[in-house]
Amino acid sequence: MPRSILACAAALLLTAVAAPARAAEAAFKAAYASAEAANAEAGKLRNQWTTAVAALAAAKKAAEAGDFDKATSEARKSEQLSRAAIFQADEQKTNWKLMEIR
Amino acid sequence: MTGLAMAAALIAAPSFAAPAADAPDPAADLKAFQKYFRDKFPKVKFEDFVNGPYSMDEGLYRQWKEKEEFPPYEFALDLGKELMAKPFGNGKTLADCFPNKGVGIRQDYPYFDTEQGKVVTLELAVNQCREANGEPPYSYVKDEMAAVTAYMAFTSRGKPFDVKIPDDPRALAAYENGKRYFYTRRGQLNFSCATCHVQSPGERIRAEVLAPALGILNAMPIYRSEWSGMGTTSRRFTSCNSQVRGVPLKPQDEDYRDLEYYLSYVSNGLPISGPGARP
Structure with missing residues (x-):
């Protein structure tokens, strides 16, 4: 087999493998940025959840190990938890009075 | 649980009574607070509320009396x-x-x-x-x-809590902020301080009997078997927040100090019993 054909095949193979990996990393970066922003917003409301913070840390750890699928999943989980924490803080701004002994 | 499902659970959380638009009235709060616990636990002597879970459970009370012969604190x-x-x-x-x-x-x-x-x-x-x-x-x-x-x-045992709110709008604001913190739900478990210590004193969370909020700070600081050592009010507040899966504030944060102000004030009249010993 001519060398040029072999080289073309190798290049195609590399592209096929690298493209999804780059896409997974990009998806992680986007998910992590959103999760970080949500966590920071919950922090401003003084209502971060330990589970959101733990999921954010797990996302970073998985990304450092090259497991971007797991990292993205953890980042998305963290964002969902932080969004719930933000909802809770907003809802409790007035509703805490419902529990007061009168 | 998804964020949406959790949000739905938050909305559906139970409540006590309809809020009223009212001016802060610490004296009325104290009266209502103490009446709530007296009515809820008519067999508990008023001064016994400072003994936390021991006032709620006869078996625990007997164990505590024996423990007090050689107190861990x-x-x-x-x-x-x-x-x-x-x-x-x-x-x-x-x-x-x-x-x-x-x-x-x-x-x-x-x-x-x-x-x-x-x-x-x-x-x-x-x-x-x-x-x-x-x-x-x-x-x-x-x-x-x-x-x-x-x-x-x-050295203060037996002396009744005598926390004062001076005629200063800043003091009243601090008191109100402490009250807000006490009743605000937080953490993934969606618990407020009141969820455990107003709604559920005497009930168990796993092996622990929950203490009533009335008199809860009179016993501070405490030796906790769970900690294998002594802990302050700051330690109690931060660990409570963590237990409901909320990131705790820094010890002696303004919110925690205001919370202590509120909780101490509504226990005025109850004797200091600290240091305490808890499971």
């Missing part, structure tokens, strides 16, 4: 007494910073300091004293801080 009392009298580098002592050398004054803390414009807890006063005399502050959660506050509580 005893070593902290000796250390606390020693630290109160130990000279700083400048020759002064911790005792010099307090009225009556710190003996029999626990019931007056926290107080609203009109000069500083904030609530001063006993723990904060201890570290303010140390720092004013060129000494490093103690950790707010255990060890030396727990020891000196244990000693100060012990």
Whole structure:
């Protein structure tokens, strides 16, 4: 087999493998940025959840190990938890009075 | 659980009564607060509320009485007494910073300091004293801080909480902020302080019997078997927040000091019983 054909095949193979990996990393970066922003917003409301913070840390750890699928999943989980924490803080701004002994 | 499902659960959370638009009235709050617990536990003697879970459970009460023969906080009392009298580098002592050398004054803390414009807890006063005399502050959660506050509580046993709210709008705002913190749900478990200590005292969470909020700070600091050591009010607040999966604030954060102000005020009239021992 001519060398040029072999080289073309190798290049195609590399592209096929690298493209999804780059896409997974990009998806992680986007998910992590959103999760970080949500966590920071919950922090401003003084209502971060330990589970959101733990999921954010797990996302970073998985990304450092090259497991971007797991990292993205953890980042998305963290964002969902932080969004719930933000909802809770907003809802409790007035509703805490419902529990007061009168 | 998804964010949406969790949000739905938050909306569906149970509530007590409809809120009213009203001006802060600490005296009315105190009356209603104490009546709530008296009505809920008619067999518990008023002064027994300071004994936390032991006032709620006969078996625990008997165990505690036996434990009190050789109390686990005893070593902290000796250390606390020693630290109160130990000279700083400048020759002064911790005792010099307090009225009556710190003996029999626990019931007056926290107080609203009109000069500083904030609530001063006993723990904060201890570290303010140390720092004013060129000494490093103690950790707010255990060890030396727990020891000196244990000693100060012990010398005040039997004296009723006498926390005052001066005629200062800032003091009233601090009181209201403490009340807000007490009743606000937080953490993934969506619990407020009141969820456990108003709605559910006497009930169990796993192996633990929940203490009533009334008198809960009268026993501080405490030796907790769970901690295998002493812990301060700061430690109690931060660990409660963590237990409901909320990131705790820093010890002696303004919200925590205001919370202590509120909770102490509504327990006015109940005797200091600290240091305590808890499972």
